Amino acid sequence: MINAQRFTFSRVAIYATLILAAAVYLVPLVVMLLTSFKTPEDIRTGNLLSWPQVIDGIGWIKAWDTVGGYFWNSVKITVPAVLISTFIGAMNGYVLSMWRFRGSQLFFGLLLFGCFLPFQTVLLPASFTIGKLGLANTTTGLVLVHVVYGLAFTTLFFRNYYVSIPDALVKAARLDGAGFFTIFGRILLPMSVPIVMVCLIWQFTQIWNDFLFGVVFASGDAQPITVALNNLVNTSTGAKEYNVDMAAAMIAGLPTLLVYIFAGKYFLRGLTSGAVKG
Amino acid sequence: MATLELRNVNKTYGKGLPDTLKNIELKIDDGEFLILVGPSGCGKSTLMNCIAGLETISGGAILVDDADISGMSPKDRDIAMVFQSYALYPTMSVRDNIAFGLKIRKMSAAAIDEEVARVSKLLQIEHLLSRKPGQLSGGQQQRVAMGRALARRPKIYLFDEPLSNLDAKLRVEMRTEMKLMHQRLKTTTVYVTHDQIEAMTLGDKVAVMKDGIIQQFGTPKQIYNDPANLFVASFIGSPPMNFIPLRLQRRDGRLLALLDSGQARCELPLGMQDAGLEDRDVIVGIRAEQIVLAPAEANGLPVIRAEVQVVEPTGPDTLVFVTLNGIKVCCRMAPDDAPAVGQSLNLQFDPAKVLLFDANTGERLGAMSSPQAQGRADNVAQFKGR
Numbered sequence: 001m002i003n004a005q006r007f008t009f010s011r012v013a014i015y016a017t018l019i020l021a022a023a024v025y026l027v028p029l030v031v032m033l034l035t036s037f038k039t040p041e042d043i044r045t046g047n048l049l050s051w052p053q054v055i056d057g058i059g060w061i062k063a064w065d066t067v068g069g070y071f072w073n074s075v076k077i078t079v080p081a082v083l084i085s086t087f088i089g090a091m092n093g094y095v096l097s098m099w100r101f102r103g104s105q106l107f108f109g110l111l112l113f114g115c116f117l118p119f120q121t122v123l124l125p126a127s128f129t130i131g132k133l134g135l136a137n138t139t140t141g142l143v144l145v146h147v148v149y150g151l152a153f154t155t156l157f158f159r160n161y162y163v164s165i166p167d168a169l170v171k172a173a174r175l176d177g178a179g180f181f182t183i184f185g186r187i188l189l190p191m192s193v194p195i196v197m198v199c200l201i202w203q204f205t206q207i208w209n210d211f212l213f214g215v216v217f218a219s220g221d222a223q224p225i226t227v228a229l230n231n232l233v234n235t236s237t238g239a240k241e242y243n244v245d246m247a248a249a250m251i252a253g254l255p256t257l258l259v260y261i262f263a264g265k266y267f268l269r270g271l272t273s274g275a276v277k278g
Numbered sequence: 279m280a281t282l283e284l285r286n287v288n289k290t291y292g293k294g295l296p297d298t299l300k301n302i303e304l305k306i307d308d309g310e311f312l313i314l315v316g317p318s319g320c321g322k323s324t325l326m327n328c329i330a331g332l333e334t335i336s337g338g339a340i341l342v343d344d345a346d347i348s349g350m351s352p353k354d355r356d357i358a359m360v361f362q363s364y365a366l367y368p369t370m371s372v373r374d375n376i377a378f379g380l381k382i383r384k385m386s387a388a389a390i391d392e393e394v395a396r397v398s399k400l401l402q403i404e405h406l407l408s409r410k411p412g413q414l415s416g417g418q419q420q421r422v423a424m425g426r427a428l429a430r431r432p433k434i435y436l437f438d439e440p441l442s443n444l445d446a447k448l449r450v451e452m453r454t455e456m457k458l459m460h461q462r463l464k465t466t467t468v469y470v471t472h473d474q475i476e477a478m479t480l481g482d483k484v485a486v487m488k489d490g491i492i493q494q495f496g497t498p499k500q501i502y503n504d505p506a507n508l509f510v511a512s513f514i515g516s517p518p519m520n521f522i523p524l525r526l527q528r529r530d531g532r533l534l535a536l537l538d539s540g541q542a543r544c545e546l547p548l549g550m551q552d553a554g555l556e557d558r559d560v561i562v563g564i565r566a567e568q569i570v571l572a573p574a575e576a577n578g579l580p581v582i583r584a585e586v587q588v589v590e591p592t593g594p595d596t597l598v599f600v601t602l603n604g605i606k607v608c609c610r611m612a613p614d615d616a617p618a619v620g621q622s623l624n625l626q627f628d629p630a631k632v633l634l635f636d637a638n639t640g641e642r643l644g645a646m647s648s649p650q651a652q653g654r655a656d657n658v659a660q661f662k663g664r
Contacts, residue, residue, distance in 0.1 A: 166363050166365065168361040168362070168363050168364075168365035169365045169367065171327075171330070171332050171352075171359070171361070171365065172359065172361060172365040172367075172426075173367070173378075174332065174351075174352045174353060175330060175331075175332075175352050175353065175357065175358060175359050175379075176353075176378050176379035176382055176426075176430075177353035177379055177382040177383055178353075178378075178382050179353075182382065186367075186378075187367050187369070190369035190370075191368055191369055
């Protein structure tokens with residue numbers, strides 16, 4: 001029975017469709033990978049999907065020489081911004097769900113607006129603010145902008161996660177003598193692994209892939225890799241080296257890819273546990 | 279080990295909103311078990327949270343050992359609480375759950391180990407100590423939650439409907455265990471429930487609450503035999519007390535309640551003789567076990583013949599329903615005496631135990647003062663024994 005079912009027409013049709021869909025999504029990646037290992041000569045003569053005549057790593061080496069420094073800039077921007085915004089978001093969510101104060105609902109409502117604000121609308125006020133703080137054109141300034149912009153999302157994540165945790169837990173801890181930070185650190189934070197992962201992935205993807213804030217608030221050697229990639233690809237002098245472009249694009253995209261591969265199961269778990277209602 | 283006194287406690291969540299608690303006055307002695315009982319939304323859990331310090335009170339005072347604690351934070355009140363949902367810390371093992379409060383109070387590691395061992399032995403959860411709450415059954419979680427409260431050796435225990443998440447069998451078991459535990463430890467306890475059987479079985483004192491007001495405060499016996507009003511009478515007791523609305527008459531100086539079963543009538547003379555009750559709409563309250571089969575030879579008490587409508591065997595008793603004055607009335611009988619549906623019975627009431635309530639306000643009418651009420655309670659016992 002089971003074997004018979006396995007080869008019915010509808011089964012085959014379903015798998016065929018799924019494989020086709022997967023192929024459509026994978027083709028750009030395949031093209032990028034193949035192209036990055038070709039020589040410029042090979043690229044000009046062959047077609048997009050042809051196998052490289054000789055596998056040549058020169059594209060990757062050149063790409064790393066060009067954007068490698070900016071890669072570390074991105075790391076220096078992303079890691080602190082992700083960690084700080086996640087931590088503050090967790091604290092915000094904790095207060096907004098467990099220590100409600102007069103007007104906390106309104107506060108949360110206003111904070112939610114931050115999720116709907118387009119990047120462009122905050123450019124001017126943000127540059128004014130970091131200018132006043134003396135952080136213009138610094139990595140610290142860019143981190144600050146990312147933290148502030150990300151807070152709306154991280155707070156939303158944590159608040160919605162903590163709202164589903166019974167108040168009695170906090171009450172019990174208060175009667176046990178635990179204070180504000182002890183309850184957060186010893187009881188709630190250990191329960192928050194799924195939502196922390198969701199938040200880290202979300203923020204990492206957002207901040208690593210950000211272009212606009214990077215191009216506006218960082219200049220020269222402090223630019224993140226997205227901006228450097230753009231500069232490389234859009235350069236109009238000399239011959240177009242597609243293998244270098246493709247390799248550089250792969251380098252720029254690799255960290256988010258790895259984050260999804262290693263933490264993706266938490267992301268799905270966090271989303272499906274009903275924790276994120278955003 | 280402490281006394282607990284509530285003086286005129288009020289709680290409101292804001293101007294214009296109805297009071298959640300109104301003028302709560304209670305006092306229990308050291309080692310007593312107080313039950314707060316009432317329907318959902320009556321304010322019993324709010325009152326408990328106020329005692330714990332999780333909510334502030336809007337007026338009045340809460341005194342433990344005659345010291346006002348109403349301004350103190352929960353951790354300084356030395357009160358432990360068991361929650362309905364148990365509220366075990368899900369990421370900690372059972373051992374850490376029990377030890378958490380002790381660690382925060384900076385107890386030495388050796389003393390903590392000793393205390394955890396004592397409590398887990400008392401509650402027979404030694405084999406569960408390294409498990410996480412998620413790996414425990416409901417009954418085991420309940421025990422751990424109690425263990426967490428016991429470990430601190432607080433002055434007062436608070437229980438917020440601790441048995442309501444358990445299945446029926448386990449609930450009865452834990453109820454007995456809880457009573458045993460209290461008899462052994464003799465710690466002052468406040469216990470919130472909406473289950474009137476828990477209220478009757480566990481409490482030294484019972485406070486019946488409704489709409490933020492204590493309707494009656496007394497021993498379970500007082501509450502059962504001498505309810506202050508219609509609400510208390512109807513809330514406590516299973517099956518609920520029978521209520522028959524009627525108009526009282528006075529003849530030859532005696533107050534009479536006229537009962538009509540459809541096939542017979544009966545004039546029930548009442549114990550109380552208060553003036554002004556005649557020609558007044560009242561509600562007569564009679565408990566199911568106070569309606570009995572009339573003995574073969576006359577005993578001077580009025581008899582009414584009635585047809586059996588429904589018979590519900592519960593095991594130890596059989597509930598028999600007849601119609602009096604158009605109202606379905608429940609009588610509790612021994613299973614061997616139980617009649618068949620359609621049969622007619624001769625029923626008797628002890629007039630001294632019949633209660634009267636004002637049909638409009640629900641207040642008790644002609645209530646006797648406490649010593650007499652106590653005497654009346656003894657009458658009930660005699661009457662039942664007959």
